[in-house]
Amino acid sequence: MIESHLSLLIVVLPLLTAPIVAILPNGRAPWLISTLVSWSVFTLACMQLANVSTGNIISYELGGWAPPWGIEYRIDAANALVALIVSGIAAVIFPYALKSVEKEIPEQQHSLFYAAFMLCLTGLLGITQTGDIFNLFVFLEISSLSSYALISLGQQRQALTASYQYLIMGSIGATFFLIGVGLLYAMTGTLNMMDLAQRLPELYEHRTIHTAFAFIMVGFALKLALFPLHLWLPNAYTYAPSVVTAFLSATATKVAVYVMLRVIFSVFGFSFIENTPTDELFLILCVVGILMMSFYAVYQQDSKRLLSYSSVAQVGYMMLGIGFGSVLGLTATLVHLFNHALMKGALFMAIGALVYRVGSSRLEHLSGLGKHMPWTFAAIVIGGLSLIGVPGTAGFISKWYLVLAAIEKQYWLIVVVILLGSLLAVIYVWKLIETLYFKSENDSIQPETIKEAPLMLLIPTWVLVFANVYFGFNTELTVGTAEQAIKLLLPGVN
Amino acid sequence: MKHNLILRVVSKFLIPLIFLFALYVQFHGDFGPGGGFQAGIIFSTGIILYALVFGVASAKKVIPPYILRALASLGVLIYAATGVASLLLGGNYLEYGVLASTQVAGQHLGILVIELGVGITVMAVMLIIFFAFAERGRSEEECE
């Protein structure tokens, strides 16, 4: 029975858990249940990927209504890969959450915190599973609303303003998306993505379709923090609780990139994009974004903020692949989406372990602590190497494909930009390492009292660190699945 | 406002009517305009009216916050559990047809239960929002 309802259970399990967790008394019960559920969802996502990795497509009809009338969950290799990384990150973050949340969030809010976390997971997984574009909007808002609430729980008061800023920007983005969907519906009379893909080609010349496309693109560019619409991201990630930062940075923007892929290639089709300046526009924005944001990252005085700016730059790398519009480019996008989730997850979790001991993420407070917390420090080093793209780490694989894609298209300038971006990454990662290891301790935080982070924080962090190294050598899962997915996204090319 | 005689009498007369209308909208939803969203809102306005006239504190005695939180969760659970029930009975998620002996009866039953869940959650959530804003930044006596 589980086999036939696989794709549905991935969404419904966390959805059912959220209200149950919300009425549980505070304590460890909410955490325990959430953790168990996140593990089972991860197992289901693995089974789902195994089902579709051979090129199968799973179609699930909600309520037994056949598509295009009913809502359809449609899973191919691209969805399954994104669902796997989202649920995988959740499965690693929940065990980590116990200690970190106990430290950073007041006791009386614990059960509601886990409920909101579960809802956020529901929304993100729902976005990956659904094949209905309005359903996607609903899931998008479920995940966004719960993440606004989660961010506002940060310890510093700036968390409130950061969350407010994100709420305004995020709602504008979502409403833009809604306008686009409305115009598409007015033109085609359908909301099912496959059905839209069939009906759109004859309307390609129509102005309304172009408007709809523009609205959807801008809406999601806001959600995925594409330069120059990234202004909400650094604040939100800096002031959110450590767990939330680690989770959102590894999943929320990735899911938005996936939606971009889906809308551009599955719904509108690549032949539509070729006649619009979309790809050139993406390339320009990404190039400027990568350079500028990496540059900004170098000058930050807060470790979380430094990594946030780096995240915006990395989003640029992912969107570059879409801008290329080639098989290699899209492979790079999907692979980098997967790998970046691993590296940023590991890095933010390691920073979270520092925050657990020190109570601050500012570089001046962290200086010299690498010697007191060697394992945490080692995790940051390996995560940082992956972020730079050193061979032997996951980051290298995605950069490699990206450079290959750029060479194939003979965009030499972009090759230079990618390398320059990596160079800047070397600088800002070195800044982090230098502060942690080579600077003398800050006396105001009493460094002699700082011990290594507890195992509950270290083990999940190191799981992701190992994943970074593992996927640097074994690319069968990432690249193999990505290539399978691209056969469906770009049917004409192969 | 509870010293105002007219308001007290009129609202005591109105509140039961509001509740009754909410229940009508709730359960007539599958034959005419209506449903859980509207009914939940109407039901909550009854209690909000009570809170306005008799004070937030006495409204909270009628329906305490912890019950509201439980109700909000309960509604979502009813919704999700109906879907799971149809899964267990051999249909797809939220396929109401399998819930009863015939397709049509199943559809009726399914939508009624689902809308009940929606109604309960909407009612509870509206009241939670109202209470959260109404008592913020005031001392206890002012709430009375």
Next chain:
Amino acid sequence: MKYIVEHYNYWLVIIIMMAGFYTVISRGNLIKKIAGLNIFQVSVFLLYISIGNVKDGATPIIEEGITLYSNPLPHVLILTAIVVGVATTALGLALVVRIKETYGTIEEDDIHNQDQSL
């Protein structure tokens, strides 16, 4: 002129949309921003509802002798979007209340003066 009159619903939507959007961007008062966001969202609701109307279509409740109905689907979609809008507004206002409690102001400029890092 006929073009404008015949598409009056779209013109209305555009005007409301721009009014709301402008308010969100230009106002420094956090409550006004939320109000603007609301107006912006309402314009999209109107867009959906107006395209659901079918010329000479009846209310979409099955009755004998009627063959042409308006399209009820946009209304259902927008019911969902309204709920989302309510949730966004409530959450936004709750944040504003807490911002007021911690900063003592709801003017963006004053908040920026208090926190240089934002």
